[in-house]
Amino acid sequence: MTVNTGYQRWNRRELAAAVAYVAAFVVLDWTSYVQPVLKLGITPWNPQAGLTLAVLLLFGARWLPITALAVLVSEVLVRHESSASGLVLGYAIWVAAGYGGLATVLRRRGLDTALRDSHSAVEFAGITAAGTLVIAAGYGALFVAAGLLARAHSPNSLPSLWIGDFTGILTLTPLLIYGQQWRTAVQVLRSRSWEAAAQFTALLLTLWIAFGLSATDQLHLFYPLFVPVIWIALRWGVVGSILSTLIIQVGLIVGAQEESHAPPLLDLQFLMLTLSLTALLLGVVVTERAAAATDRQRAEARLRERDTALARAMRFAVAGELASALAHELNQPITALVSYLRASEILATSSARVDERLEGTLKKAVQEAIRASDVLRRLRNFYQGNAGKHRPVNVGNLCEAASVSFRDRLQRADARLVRRVDASLPDVSADTTHIEIVLHNLLSNAIDAVAQVPAAGRVIEVEARLVGGEVTLRVEDSGPGLAPEIAERLFEPFMTSKPDGMGLGLAISRSLIRAGGGELSFEKSRHGGAAFIIRLPVERLHE
Amino acid sequence: MSDPTVFIVDDDAPVRDALSLLISLKGLRAAVFASADDFLKVYDPAWRGCLLTDLQMPGIGGLELQSILQQRNIQLPVVVLTAHGDVLNTRMALKNGAVDFLEKPVDDDVLVDVLQNAIRIDAERHQSQTEQRHIAARIERLTPRERDVLELLAQGSQHREIAERLLISPRTVEVYKARMMEKLQCRTLADVIRVAAAADLPTRG
Numbered sequence: 001m002t003v004n005t006g007y008q009r010w011n012r013r014e015l016a017a018a019v020a021y022v023a024a025f026v027v028l029d030w031t032s033y034v035q036p037v038l039k040l041g042i043t044p045w046n047p048q049a050g051l052t053l054a055v056l057l058l059f060g061a062r063w064l065p066i067t068a069l070a071v072l073v074s075e076v077l078v079r080h081e082s083s084a085s086g087l088v089l090g091y092a093i094w095v096a097a098g099y100g101g102l103a104t105v106l107r108r109r110g111l112d113t114a115l116r117d118s119h120s121a122v123e124f125a126g127i128t129a130a131g132t133l134v135i136a137a138g139y140g141a142l143f144v145a146a147g148l149l150a151r152a153h154s155p156n157s158l159p160s161l162w163i164g165d166f167t168g169i170l171t172l173t174p175l176l177i178y179g180q181q182w183r184t185a186v187q188v189l190r191s192r193s194w195e196a197a198a199q200f201t202a203l204l205l206t207l208w209i210a211f212g213l214s215a216t217d218q219l220h221l222f223y224p225l226f227v228p229v230i231w232i233a234l235r236w237g238v239v240g241s242i243l244s245t246l247i248i249q250v251g252l253i254v255g256a257q258e259e260s261h262a263p264p265l266l267d268l269q270f271l272m273l274t275l276s277l278t279a280l281l282l283g284v285v286v287t288e289r290a291a292a293a294t295d296r297q298r299a300e301a302r303l304r305e306r307d308t309a310l311a312r313a314m315r316f317a318v319a320g321e322l323a324s325a326l327a328h329e330l331n332q333p334i335t336a337l338v339s340y341l342r343a344s345e346i347l348a349t350s351s352a353r354v355d356e357r358l359e360g361t362l363k364k365a366v367q368e369a370i371r372a373s374d375v376l377r378r379l380r381n382f383y384q385g386n387a388g389k390h391r392p393v394n395v396g397n398l399c400e401a402a403s404v405s406f407r408d409r410l411q412r413a414d415a416r417l418v419r420r421v422d423a424s425l426p427d428v429s430a431d432t433t434h435i436e437i438v439l440h441n442l443l444s445n446a447i448d449a450v451a452q453v454p455a456a457g458r459v460i461e462v463e464a465r466l467v468g469g470e471v472t473l474r475v476e477d478s479g480p481g482l483a484p485e486i487a488e489r490l491f492e493p494f495m496t497s498k499p500d501g502m503g504l505g506l507a508i509s510r511s512l513i514r515a516g517g518g519e520l521s522f523e524k525s526r527h528g529g530a531a532f533i534i535r536l537p538v539e540r541l542h543e
Numbered sequence: 544m545s546d547p548t549v550f551i552v553d554d555d556a557p558v559r560d561a562l563s564l565l566i567s568l569k570g571l572r573a574a575v576f577a578s579a580d581d582f583l584k585v586y587d588p589a590w591r592g593c594l595l596t597d598l599q600m601p602g603i604g605g606l607e608l609q610s611i612l613q614q615r616n617i618q619l620p621v622v623v624l625t626a627h628g629d630v631l632n633t634r635m636a637l638k639n640g641a642v643d644f645l646e647k648p649v650d651d652d653v654l655v656d657v658l659q660n661a662i663r664i665d666a667e668r669h670q671s672q673t674e675q676r677h678i679a680a681r682i683e684r685l686t687p688r689e690r691d692v693l694e695l696l697a698q699g700s701q702h703r704e705i706a707e708r709l710l711i712s713p714r715t716v717e718v719y720k721a722r723m724m725e726k727l728q729c730r731t732l733a734d735v736i737r738v739a740a741a742a743d744l745p746t747r748g
Contacts, residue, residue: 328599331626332555335648339561342651346568361564368557 018066021055024048025070030078031253045249045272048074049099049132049165050172056103057112057177068096087146094138102131114178115238116291121284125277128169136162163269170276171249175242185239195235202228203247211255222271229275233282237290241283245276300412326379333371340365390516392427392539393435395464395471402439403462406447415450415458422465428536434512435536438520441505442475442532449479449529459527470518470535479529482522490522547662548572548592552582552608553624554600562595562649569655571662579603583611591669593620593642593661598632606632609639618668620661624649678741681727689723692716696732697739697746 010018028048052067071092105127106112115121140158178185189196206224225248233241249272340361347358399421403410410417443460450458459478464471482490491510506520513520518536525531549566551573553559563573572592576582579596580603594612598605605623612619623636623644633644642664643657685693688709695705702720706713729735739746 328626331647332558335624336555336557336561338648339558339565339651343561343565343568346565350568357564364557364561368561371557 017059018063021051021063021066022070022073024051026074026077029074045171045253045269046164046168047172047249049168050170051176052096052099053103053106053128053169054173054176056099057106057173061100061104064096064100067099068092071095087142091139091142094142095135098131098135098138102128102135105131112177114181115174115280115284117288118281118285121238121281124174125170125280128173129166132165132169133162136165160265160269163266163273167249167269167272167276170273170280171242171246174238174280175246178239178242181239188236192235199228199232199235199244200247202231203244204251207248207251207255210252225271225275226278229279230282233279233286236283237287238280238283239287241279241286242276245272245279248272248275326375329375329379330372333368333375337365337368337372340368390429390431393430393432394425394427395435395473395536396421396423396425398432398435398439399462399464399473402436402443405440406443409444409447410460413447413451413458414455415447415460418459418461420461420463420465425464425466425471427539428471428518429539430516430518430536431512434516435534438509438512438534439473439475441509442534445505445532446475446477446479446529449477452480453478461525461527466538467535469538471538473534473536474531475534476525476527476531477529478525478527481524481529487522491520546572546591547666548574548590549658549662550574550576550582550590550592550594550619552576552579552594552596552600552605554578554597558597562654565651565654566658569651571655571658579605579608579611582608586617588617590619591662591665593622593658593665595622595624595645595658597624598629598636599626606635606639609636609641613640618665620664620668622657622661675741678727678738681738682742684726685723689719689726692719693723693727693735693739694744696720697736697744699746 025048028051029046048070052070055063056067069092072088075088075092103112106124109123109127111120111124111127115124136158139161206228209224210222229241229244229248232244236243252268252272344358344361344365347355347361399419403417403419406417443462446460450460457478461474461476463474463476466472491506510520513534513536516536518534521533521535523531523533549563549571551559551562551566553562553575554577556577559575559577563575566573578600582594583603594608596605596608603611609621609623612621620642621636621640623633623641625633625636625644625646636644642661645654645657682690682693691709692705695708700708702713702716705716709716724730724735727735727738729738736746
């Protein structure tokens, strides 16, 4: 069955949705129909307004006639309005048009999807406040014009109507827009069901305090209501906080049904409005912060991953380069050596007489063996002879630069860096880059070490002072320290206690320091962990 | 220098000295060159055997030498010597038609096997070329009529068909055929067809 409304056909599912919407509208209108002012449909809050706006935001302007129909049906069924049918029709059209206009403005401002930040939440609240005010004013004017509402009444009932619509929209519309994500919400709720239950209990308790403990019909004890709302907003973000205000509002309406406790309409309305606004804004801020934190964590994880990948790639590139250069250099003498030895074997076994070529071939083989070992010696000399450029270096400055470049890593590791540098330190003679590499290496190790102890005790100390004509730089940590069998062989290559380490850091560090005439040694730190001591010769300017 | 020889091109003097010694002790002739340039300068098309060249050399490298040989239509089989792990260059060399590769340091048994195989390939190639030249020379000596008979026979025609095509009697066809087979040194029809195939004439089947 399809009905042609002139611009687009409605399919069966949409028609069913439209019928459900009209029914929901009437039910919401009916349940919230307490303390009506002169039977004008002015109630503490109008959830049907929130429903209507959500429907228009989600499904578009073609639902406008349906919304007008819903208002009309509700008027007839709930308020038994039949006396001035022309008036009711005009008012239904006005309300539907008003919500349609509000929906258009919200959509133009990009507020028809989930509210992502506090700015859009404020904008949403502001536009809705203005829109509902216009709708309420027009509504009042219609009735005044018809002579049904005395002019004396209008100043009081107008704010009531406005706040009722405003509150209904603030509570229900964002929730219905978020409603598309209900599966995720249910999953999250299940994972923390005890907390949710405790918060729900707190809500009921504060509602009982507000109504049950009030001796009069004044809502004196409404403040406790804010506590669970704030609690829920902080823990669950915007969806939870709006849901909590929905529960409170249902509670308030149920509580206000009892004649004896019924508070003045405006009191109740302002309480609801304040709660709704507080919950919406606080919830959005919490959600926004959580999203930002997740983004930051993801970015950091990506950065770390890239750093690790880069370091690994560099390591393999260097190792691969070295291996292939070495293989090529060694292959030539070994090829010759193997061939000479094979030839010697043939010469030695092929004839009864000693071939005079055998002696010469063996001599050549020895030469090739020596050539191979020369390749290795040259390689070693290359690495050891790489002593770098010695210049006067201020160790204090290097320590400061290193602590600056490690600031982020220290912060992330929750570690405290104590720097004690003697200001009157003389310069040392060294290659700046070498000292930087070693310092970087030692600090990096120290951070890894302190990460193994509780955050409160994570201390790294860098101390620089003059001891016996040498500048002594100590890097100490409060980590778990080193096992004796590792400490013994600490500076040997390929010695590592880290799962992904190459075990070259300390070996390279020591050879760099030694190349500059210094020494790198290890002892136990008074902080409990490891202490590495770099001793560097002082620069003698006039020698 | 028409005996099969291994022509060794390697920039490393001890390597080429040791290889040539080993190869000659294994019973093969060897000649050494310090560079690709040295080899190309003195190359003679009459040389038989194979080329054993290093890939990484200053100046003209092994891959470049291969392409120069191809440009000059020098069909000497090439065996490349590769350093350990030089997979990319080795693959390139094989793609360019190298018959095999040897990894440094070389195992002497593998070395001899590979070189003998390369020499055999060269010998076979050379033999088929020589044979082809001989056949071409023999076909040159046929008269036009004899050649017509050869071509038609090779395509599978019967004597009578040949006679009709050439507008002569079957008897005359027999005479031409006998003379043609004598000149081509063929005893059977199968021999004729093989000769025709070797001379790139169209044959049936």
